[in-house]
Amino acid sequence: MSDEIDPRTADLGYARVDVDRAxxxxxxxxxxxxxxxxxxVIGILRTLHERHPDRAVLATRLDEVALDAVGTALAGATLHPEARAVTLGPLPAPQGTVAIVSAGTSDAPVAAEAALTARVHGAGVVEIGDVGVAGLHRLLSVRDRLADADCLIVVAGMEGALPSVVGGLTGVPLVAVPTSVGYGASFGGLAALLAMLNSCAPGVTVVNIDNGYGAGVFAARVARRAAPR
Incomplete structure (x- = not known):
């Protein structure tokens, strides 16, 4: 094995940070x-920030202890409790627009993670909450806002029907996020995941259960490419 230092990686002992990914x-x-x-978390964030001081770096899925520790240890860190995340460094100028559409208040943490991720990855974000299919009039009242976006992230638990309805109302690229919200037969989001995978609306793509981060990255890349150059 070579002893040469790989400039694409920062070896912290407990983690090999991919500083070349950008x-x-x-x-x-x-x-x-x-x-x-x-x-x-603090060590990796600090390493990424030193490599990319001109842009925000992101840590996701932090509990309250980690949030408090990062906020104390890293000057300039911004805490995002609802998204269970931290950013360090400036957010980029937004390119294009991602609309985050969520079914209910219980889906808010996953929607917040998706929204923050999209911002960190360079997209402008519009948040449209509490428009689940149990009150379909709420969704229809914001239909024009859906069409204005470059990409949609649709977040829903329970039976996971919202992405199919949205996908039937607009031709905007759409990524669906099933959440683990629901009663026993929702099986921790599996019912919503299967419903979204089996959507009869064309053009619906799906990420894993509660994966707001993955949806945010995908949508931001779509929005950035759709923005005028």
């Missing part, structure tokens, strides 16, 4: 906080 993909590495100690 050069390859246009988006810097993000810290997935679940399962990491607050000290590990």
């Amino acid at each position: 050069e390859r993909t246009g988006d810097a590495e993000v810290v997935y906080g679940a399962g990491k100690s607050p000290e590990q």
Whole structure:
């Protein structure tokens, strides 16, 4: 094995941070906080910020202890409790628009993660909440706002019907996010996931259960490419 230092990676001992990802993909590495100690999250965030001081870096899925620790240790860090996330550094100028459409208040943490992720990855964001299919008139009243976006993120639990309805109302690119919200037969979001995967509305793409981060990255890339150059 070679002892040469790979400039694309920062080896912190407990993590090999991919500091070259922004050069390859246009988006810097993000810290997935679940399962990491607050000290590990702080170390990785600091390393990414030192490499990319001109842009925000993101840590997701942080509990209250980690949020407090990061806020204390890193000057300039911004806490986003609803999204369970932290950003360090300035957000980029927005390009294009992502609309985050969520079914109910219980879906708000996942929707907030998607919205923050899209902003960190360079998109403008519009948030449209509490428009689930149980009150269909609420969705129809914002139909024009759906058509104005470059990409839609549709977040829903329970039976997961909202993306199919939205997909039948507009031809805007759409990524659906099933959440783990619901009663017993929702099986922790599996029912919503299967409903979205089986959507009869064309053009609906689906990420994993509660994966607001993955949806945010996808939508931001669509919006950035759709923005005037």
